[in-house]
Amino acid sequence: xxxxxxxxxxxxxxxxxxxxxxxxxxxxxxxxxxxxxxxxxxxxxxxxxxxxxxxxxxxxxxxxxxxxxxxxxxxxxxxxxxxxxxxxxxxxxxxxxxxxxxxxxxxxxxxxxxxxxxxxxxxxxxxxxxxxxxxxxxxxxxxxxxxxxxxxxxxxxxxxxxxxxxxxxxxxxxxxxxxxxxxxxxxxxxxxxxxxxxxxxxxxxxxxxxxxxxxxxxxxxxxxxxxxxxxxxxxxxxxxxxxxxxxxxxxxxxxxxxxxxxxxxxxxxxxxxxxxxxxxxxxxxxxxxxxxxxxxxxxxxxxxxxxxxxxxxxxxxxxxxxxxxxxxxxxxxxxxxxxxxxxxxxxxxxxxxxxxxxxxxxxxxxxxxxxxxx
Numbered sequence: 001x002x003x004x005x006x007x008x009x010x011x012x013x014x015x016x017x018x019x020x021x022x023x024x025x026x027x028x029x030x031x032x033x034x035x036x037x038x039x040x041x042x043x044x045x046x047x048x049x050x051x052x053x054x055x056x057x058x059x060x061x062x063x064x065x066x067x068x069x070x071x072x073x074x075x076x077x078x079x080x081x082x083x084x085x086x087x088x089x090x091x092x093x094x095x096x097x098x099x100x101x102x103x104x105x106x107x108x109x110x111x112x113x114x115x116x117x118x119x120x121x122x123x124x125x126x127x128x129x130x131x132x133x134x135x136x137x138x139x140x141x142x143x144x145x146x147x148x149x150x151x152x153x154x155x156x157x158x159x160x161x162x163x164x165x166x167x168x169x170x171x172x173x174x175x176x177x178x179x180x181x182x183x184x185x186x187x188x189x190x191x192x193x194x195x196x197x198x199x200x201x202x203x204x205x206x207x208x209x210x211x212x213x214x215x216x217x218x219x220x221x222x223x224x225x226x227x228x229x230x231x232x233x234x235x236x237x238x239x240x241x242x243x244x245x246x247x248x249x250x251x252x253x254x255x256x257x258x259x260x261x262x263x264x265x266x267x268x269x270x271x272x273x274x275x276x277x278x279x280x281x282x283x284x285x286x287x288x289x290x291x292x293x294x295x296x297x298x299x300x301x302x303x304x305x306x307x308x309x310x311x312x313x314x315x316x317x318x319x320x321x322x323x324x325x326x327x328x329x330x331x332x333x334x335x336x337x338x339x340x341x342x343x344x345x346x347x348x349x350x351x352x353x354x355x356x357x358x359x360x361x362x363x364x365x366x367x368x369x370x371x372x373x374x
Contacts, residue, residue, distance in 0.1 A: 003067070003086035003087055003088050003089065003095045003098075015081055015082065016148055016150055017046075017047060017048055017049050017081060017082035018081065018082040020046060020047050020082070020143060021047050021048075021059055021064050021082045021083065023143055024036060024038075024047065024059050024139060024140060024143060025059050025060070025061065025064075027139055028059075028060070028061070028109070031109050031134070031136055031139065032107065032134065033107045033108060033109035033134050033136070034060060034061065034105050034106060034107055034108075035058060035059065035060035035100060035103070035105040035107070035108040035109070036058070036059045036060070036108065036109040036110070036136070036139065037056060037057070037058050037059075037096060037108055037109070037110045037111070037123075038056060038057040038058075038059065038111060038140055039056045039110070039111055039114055039115055039119070040111050040114040040138070040140070040141075041053065041054075041055070042310045042311050043057075043111070043114075043138070043140035043141065043144070044056065044057050044066070045238060045310055046140060046143075046144055046309075046310055047059075047064075047082060047083075047140060048066050048079070048080045048081075048082050048083055049079045049080060049081070049082070049238075050066065050068070050072070050075075050076060050079050050080050051075075051079060051238060052068065052071075052072045052075055052076070054068060054069060054071070054072065055067060055068035055072065055076075055092070056068075056092050056096065057083060058096050058099055058100070058108075059083075060100075060103055060105055061103075062103045063083070063084065064082060064083035064084070065083055065084055065085075065086055065095075065096075065099050066080050066083040066084070066085045066086065067085075067086045067088050067092045067095045067096060068085065068086075068087065068088065068092075069087060069088055069089075069092075070087055073085075073087050086099075091122070091126070093119075093122055093123045093126040094126050096123070096126070096127075097123075097126040097127045097128070097131075100127060100131055101130070101131070105131060106130070106131060106132060107131070107132045107134050108127070108131055108132070108133055108134065109134045109135075109136040109139070110123070110133055110134070110135065110136060111136065111138050111139075111140070112135035112136060112137065112138075113137070113138050114138065120133070141314070141315060142315075144307075144309055144310065144314060144315075145307060145314070145315050145316060145329070145331075145332060146329060146330075146331035146332060147309060147331050147332070147333050147355070148331075151239060151309060151333070152331075152333060152355050154236065154237045154238065154239035155239045155240070155241065155308060155309065155333055155353065155355075155364065156364050157236050157237060157239075158195070158199075158233070158234050158235065158236040158237070158239050158240060158241035159241040159243070159353050159364045159365055159366075160366070161190065161193050161194065161195060161234050161236055161241065162190070162232060162233055162234050162241040162242075162243050163243070163365060163366050163367050164193065165186060165189045165190050165193060165232070165234070166186075166230065166232065166243065166245060166367060167367070168189055169182065169185055169186055169189065169230075170247070170372075170374065172185060173222065173228055173230075173247060173249065173374050174222065174249065174374060175221075175222055175223060175224050175249055175250070176221055176222065177221065177222050178219055178220070178221050178222075179204040179205065179206060179209070179217040179218050179219070179220050179221075179222070180204075180217045180218060180219055182204045182217065182230070183201075183202040183203070183204045183217035184217075186198075186202050186204075186230070186232050187202055190232075190234045193234070194236060195234035195235060195236050196234075196235045196236060196237075196238075197234075197235050198232070198233065198234060198235070199233030199234060199235050199240040199241060199242055199312040200233060200242075200312050201216060201217075202217060202230075202231070202232045203215060203216060203217065203229065203230070203231035203232070203244075204217040204228065204229070204230055205217070205218075205228070205229045205347075206220060206222045206223070206226045206227070206228040206229075206249070206346075207220070207222075207223060207226040207227070207346055208343075208344055208345065208346060209346075210226070210227045210228065210229045210246070210341075210346040210347040210348070211341040211342055211343050211344065211345060211346055211347040212341070212347070213301070213302055213339060213341060213347070213349070215229075222249050223249065224249055224250040225248070225249065225250050225251065225252065225253070226248070226249050226250075226346065227246050227247070227248055227252065227256060227260075227346045227347065227348060228246065228247050228248070228249060229244060229245075229246050229347060229348070229349055230244065230245055230246075230247070231243075231244040231349070231351065232244075233312055238310055239308075239309060239310060240308055240309065240310070240311065240312040241308070241353060242308055242312055242335055242351065242353060243351050243352065243353065243365050243367065244337055244349045244350060244351035245350065245351075245367060245369075245372075246260065246263075246347075246348045246349060246350060246371075247371075247372045247373070247374055248371065248372070248373045248374065249373075249374055250373065250374070251373055252371070252373065256345075256346065256348075257371065259296070259340050259342070259348050260348045260371050261371075262290065262291060262294045262296060262340060263291070263338050263339060263340055263348045263349065263350055264350060264369050264370075264371075265290050266287040266288070266290035266291050266338040267287060267336050267337075267338050267350050267351075267352070267369065268369075269286050269287060269289075269290050270283065270286040270287035270304060270305075270336045270338070271336050271352065271354060271361050271363055272360075272361075273286045274286060274328065274336075274354070274356065274360060274361040275359075275360055276328065276329055276330040276332075276356050276357075276358065276360075277327055277328075277329065278327065278328055279322070279324075279325065279326060279327050279328070280316045280317060280318045280319065280322035280323070280326040280327070280328055281319070281320060281322050281324075281326075283304065283305075283318050283328050284303060284304040284305075284318045284319050284320055284322065285320070286304075287304045287336065287338040288300060288304060288320060288338070290338075291338060291340060296340045299340045299341050299342060300338060300339060300340055300341075301341070302319075302339070303317055303318050303319030303320070303321075303322070304318040304319065304336060304337065304338055305317075305318040305334045305335040305336045305337055305351075306318065306334060306335055307332060307333065307334045308333050308334060308335060308353055309333060316328050316332060316334060318334060318336075328356055329356065330356050330357060330358055331355075331356065332355070332356045333353060333354070333355045333356075333364075334353070334354060334356070335351050335352065335353055335354075336351065336352050336354055336361075337349055337350065337351030337352075338350070350369055351365075352364070352365035352369075353365050
């Protein structure tokens with residue numbers, strides 16, 4: 001089986017996709033392999049710019065080969081410059097095996113967290129006995145933890161789009177409005193603003209449903225005195241945003257107002273206190289300690305935040321259960337989103353995206369955090 005090689009031109013000087021491929025290639029000796037196969041599509045996009053739904057990338061000392069099919073021949077000519085594109089007439093694994101044999105690769109690493117058993121078995125068969133398949137961690141994911149300036153700028157554009165849409169939808173959050181209608185309006189406006197898509201299904205949860213951290217929008221109608229949690233994000237230029245604001249329809253009770261203030265203070269302490277080099281557990285503890293000291297610790301059951309980039313959930317994960325030694329370095333982009341959830345009553349979550357810089361975290365999300373009563 002042979003593949004058609006595309007006529008895409010070479011990468012331009014300073015092309016950041018080519019630089020990313022080079023960084024991955026530099027990791028190969030440390031991994032003990034002479035080739036590395038990338039199959040997770042967000043990683044493929046990070047390394048090549050390819051935004052389609054099918055393809056894989058083989059990186060080795062002789063070069064990089066991006067393998068896809070005829071559906072994406074023209075698209076790959078436009079998007080892929082960091083690798084030579086090969087249009088496969090059949091299974092991609094067969095082309096990858098041909099390239100591996102032509103390059104004399106003896107050990108090929110693969111993304112163990114992302115390759116399912118069936119795909120591994122088929123790849124193993126295609127490569128034959130002369131090539132060892134070596135399970136590796138998500139090496140591209142490790143590279144993606146630290147964002148370059150072009151990535152921070154893309155995320156900030158997505159953040160600003162999301163912020164504008166939230167402000168535009170605020171007048172629609174009123175008694176009688178359905179959660180599902182508000183979610184649909186948010187996603188419609190994001191697309192009209194230029195988003196590729198929502199980063200995730202928009203969450204609108206009111207009243208008792210606000211106690212569901214990931215409660216999808218339902219047919220429930222908003223009622224006076226209820227908290228409404230709105231969790232939304234847009235993908236723009238390949239990068240995601242993620243923000244949550246909790247507003248009140250009318251006047252909240254004193255207990256509800258107190259819970260909101262605890263969450264606001266927890267977020268503020270985390271954003272003001274986070275520094276590069278702190279562990280993910282230490283950053284999580286900045287917010288968690290405020291909620292625990294106020295007596296609501298058992299009602300904050302998720303992590304304080306997560307990385308954001310090409311995917312809406314990336315490393316580092318800020319949690320009391322984070323991998324020991326996982327550090328938040330300068331260049332990390334992540335959410336800060338503490339919350340308190342009271343079953344049967346409601347909940348509060350406030351979420352920003354921040355970028356870790358040399359002297360601390362810079363908040364990208366511009367929307368105010370003071371309690372807004374509509």
